[in-house]
Amino acid sequence: MMPKRVTICEMGARDGLQNEATLVSADDKIRYIDLLSQTGLRYIEATSFVSPKAIPQLGDAQEVFARIHKAPGVRYPVLVPNAKGYARAREAGVEAICVFTAASQIFTRRNINMTIEQSLEVFREVVQRAKADGLWVRGYVSTAFGSPFGDAVSPQAVVDVGVALMEMGCDELSIGDTIGVAVPSHVETLVPMLAAKLPIERIAMHFHDTRGTALANIYAALQQGMTIFDASSGGLGGCPYAPGATGNVGTEDVLYLLHGLGIDTGVDLDRVRAASRFIAGVLDHPLTSKTYQALETSRIGAAT
Ligand code: HMG
Numbered sequence: 001m002m003p004k005r006v007t008i009c010e011m012g013a014r015d016g017l018q019n020e021a022t023l024v025s026a027d028d029k030i031r032y033i034d035l036l037s038q039t040g041l042r043y044i045e046a047t048s049f050v051s052p053k054a055i056p057q058l059g060d061a062q063e064v065f066a067r068i069h070k071a072p073g074v075r076y077p078v079l080v081p082n083a084k085g086y087a088r089a090r091e092a093g094v095e096a097i098c099v100f101t102a103a104s105q106i107f108t109r110r111n112i113n114m115t116i117e118q119s120l121e122v123f124r125e126v127v128q129r130a131k132a133d134g135l136w137v138r139g140y141v142s143t144a145f146g147s148p149f150g151d152a153v154s155p156q157a158v159v160d161v162g163v164a165l166m167e168m169g170c171d172e173l174s175i176g177d178t179i180g181v182a183v184p185s186h187v188e189t190l191v192p193m194l195a196a197k198l199p200i201e202r203i204a205m206h207f208h209d210t211r212g213t214a215l216a217n218i219y220a221a222l223q224q225g226m227t228i229f230d231a232s233s234g235g236l237g238g239c240p241y242a243p244g245a246t247g248n249v250g251t252e253d254v255l256y257l258l259h260g261l262g263i264d265t266g267v268d269l270d271r272v273r274a275a276s277r278f279i280a281g282v283l284d285h286p287l288t289s290k291t292y293q294a295l296e297t298s299r300i301g302a303a304t
Pocket residue numbers: 015018048049050051052053054055079081082084085086088100111112113140141142143175176177178179206208238239240241
């Protein structure tokens with residue numbers, strides 16, 4: 001039941017950098033994205049056109065998006081929280097956007113200051129406009145396996161929000177384990193419920209690795225026929241509005257697993273590592289991806 005080919009969606013420049021306390025310069029963000037563009041990745045989330053008060057790190061979205069070298073065949077989606085974000089993104093020449101809501105009411109309020117219902121109303125208009133303008137649209141359902149604020153999240157609520165996003169015209173859905181609490185049995189419960197209502201070839205799984213279960217969850221999702229996975233070079237990531245959330249599963253770790261299983265991704269692990277090494281030199285902490293760490297250690301070992 002394992003797929004032969006899987007698509008990796010790279011989160012490092014958006015989910016990754018949004019969670020960094022130290023301000024990264026636009027030049028360094030651009031260099032990082034340009035290195036990611038040389039890896040074979042076909043989906044590189046570039047930045048967010050959110051309120052700069054909410055995410056100061058990505059306040060340079062306009063400049064970053066304008067100056068990255070857009071490789072042919074690569075999508076560079078950006079997060080858009082409302083009509084204002086959509087207008088800014090269009091002005092910058094964006095061709096793919098992501099709208100984002102959640103299955104937890106409290107998280108949605110903290111993250112985008114709306115109820116889930118209000119967010120769906122706002123996004124219905126944004127998505128309609130984006131589709132009329134010929135854009136590609138992804139919809140996120142965050143806190144799909146648990147909320148950082150302890151409110152209950154049911155699999156049915158995830159399905160309902162996912163269906164609403166797809167019905168309004170999203171091309172793809174991403175199901176987010178924002179705080180990294182899922183285990184494979186949760187995946188095995190949720191995926192068939194999604195598959196009963198939606199085409200799973202258009203659904204991505206977005207695992208944060210807070211408790212070290214992300215690769216196990218990906219393996220479970222692969223067995224359920226899922227073929228799109230979000231990951232972050234070096235394991236960067238987290239949401240400042242989800243207390244305790246740590247990085248996305250590392251792109252290097254996912255590539256190591258998939259290639260070892262004989263699954264094709266079209267992505268060069270060594271080139272992803274080069275992008276991670278560049279951004280590691282800019283940040284004030286080590287990267288968490290185990291495969292990145294192992295490869296860097298053996299590189300040092302080989303050189304001495
Ligand atoms: P609000 O305060 O309710 O918004 O925030 P508002 O409409 O009242 O506006 C307040 C101010 O922000 C105004 O400026 C607006 O003009 C400005 P002022 O008059 O005070 O000078 N503003 C904007 N400026 C630039 N671009 C915009 C924009 N919108 C308003 N688009 C809002 C509501 C949604 C704007 C805010 O809460 C926000 O931007 N939130 C984004 C939070 C965020 O980016 N979170 C991380 C991404 S989600 C995530 O990481 C999860 C994911 O990875 C999946 C997973 O892991 O599960 C996707």
